Each structure stands twice: as C-alpha cells, then as structure tokens.
Amino acid sequence: MQILKKLLISTLLLIILSGCCKINVNIKIDDDNKAIAKLYVLLNESNLKKEGKNIHDVITYLRDNNFQIIGYQPITEEIDGQNYIGFNCQMDTSFITISNNENILSIEINNPFKEFDINTDVINQSEDLSFLEKIGFEANINIKTNGPIIDYENSQKISSKELKCDLLGMEETVYIRAYTSDFAYYSTYIGKILSIILIIISIYFLIKRLSYKKKKTLD
Secondary structure, three states, X not given: OHHHHHHHHHOOHHHHHHOOEEEEEEEEEOOOOOEEEEEEEEEEHHHHHHOOOOHHHHHHHHHHOOOOOOOOEEEEEEEOOEEEEEEEEEOOOOOEEEEEEOOEEEEEEOOOOOOOOOOOOOOOOOOXXXXXXXXXXXXXXXXXXXXXXXXXXXXXXXXXXXXXXXXXXXOOOEEEEEEOOHHHHHHHHXXXXXXXXXXXXXXXXXXXXXXXXXXXXXX
C-alpha cells in the first residue's frame, strides 16, 4: 500500500481529493518485442482552476518530486460532459522485463511508481482507499501485446491482445505470456494441424498395409 500512497502524493493529492483524476500507464509491445510505455494524466479542469492551478503547475510539482517527465504533450478530453486537461509523456521501461522463447514472450510488469522516494504523512495510516473510486479517481495500467495472449496473472483480460491492471490494488507483479505476433500464433496452430493430418495419413496407410498383408495371407 505504501507504493500507492507515493503515487497519490506524486499526482497532487489535494487536487485529487477535490475532484476527478485519471491516470493511465499505456504499455504496448512493438514488432521488435520491445515495450513502449506512456503515462497519461488527466485532471478535472474546473476543480483545477478552483485550486488556482494549471497543468504547468502540475508538471512542475511532479518534477520537483523526482518524477521524470521528458517531452510531455498537453492533452484535453471530455469525459461524462466534463472537461479534463493533462499531459502524456514517454516513460522509462525499466519496470518491464521481456524474454522471448520460440516466439512466445514472457512479460513481467512491476508497479512503475514503486521507486519514488517521497516522504509524507498526508495520507497517514489509512489502508482503505476505496473512497477514491467514489470521487472519480482512476489509475490503471493498460497493456497491449503484438500477438494473442496465452495466459496471464494479476490483471484483467479485455480482449485477445489487451489486459488491464488496477493500480489502486496493484501489490504484485503482472505476468503475461503471449505470442510475438499473429503469424506466430497461426503458425503454431497450422503446425499442429499439419502434424495431426500427417498422423492420420500415417495411420491410414498403416491400416491399409496391414489389411493388404492379412488379405494376402488368407489367399
């Protein structure tokens, strides 16, 4: 839970508690089997203005608290009729480990915020953070693979190539096994089908040969 507390402080806790905040870490596995990670932060524009803040104040705050933001881009979005402002930026992918074994990737994703060293007593000892969801706070890791997913742990499957993990409850590493591509996926099944066909053909000719020998013996 200490990991999440650091995350909350790193995204302006006072603003979060006064309105909605959306945080998304989007991870995509590219054609070279490498991870690309982007951070998206959206804050309710109306509540941000009430605090006398703007998105540049948020960027400055995060940087002052050792959050590396390089090449960020301001973004705006309308959600449920309300205007949100924020930014997206590239993230260091050291929290992601990928290995390739015969066109099957083993992917491990740790909490990207666990290394932040921000000391604070603002949240005190509270372990129940369910109230954050009620006021519109969301924090997710969204994962998209290049090939179909085989199996996974500690995340929710959205589609054959997409997973989602709730950062509010992320205490464990996310484990994923996925094909490197659609071609690798179909090649595997085509190979299995061809093997089955060859076995069936072999059995057919074996039975035919045995029948021929049996008939010849009877003659």
